[in-house]
Amino acid sequence: MRIAWGFLSGLVFGLGLVLSGMADPAKVLNFLDLTGRWDPSLAFVMGGATLTAFIGYRLVWRRSAPVLEARFDLPTNSRIDRPLVLGAALFGIGWGIGGFCPGPAWTALPLLAPGTLVFLPAMLAGLWLGTRIKSLDALMTEGATL
Secondary structure, three states: OHHHHHHHHHHHHHHHHHHHOOOOHHHHHHHHOOOOOOOOHHHHHHHHHHHHHHHHHHHHOOOOOOOOOOOOOOOOOOOOOHHHHHHHHHHHHHHHHHOOOHHHHHHHHHHOOHHHHHHHHHHHHHHHHHHHHHHHHHHHHHHHHO
């Protein structure tokens, strides 16, 4: 049942991305271009998402546990550290250059646009490389403490 709900949630999310224009990198890049052909329509999409999340969180936090789990799975780390800042910077740079973030890129894949076909493999390579760097960093840190 959990897989079905996850699939349905992803389907609704993807449909929202397509309907809002977030799967079109040109629309996203026009939103980011404040001095050129600025398109403010995505600000309304983000505002709607913020309002929906605000209301949703207020409703969910009234529950003692999620519907499909025994407890809420919340992050425990609240530190702003180097990996967080570097990851956020890389995400923003990639979004600004390509006009995609991961969700809309996967949503746009069936359109087979050349930009998507370049962005997704590059994103996956970056994820793989980041995992390898993190593993090496952990090994070096572990070796330093021995």
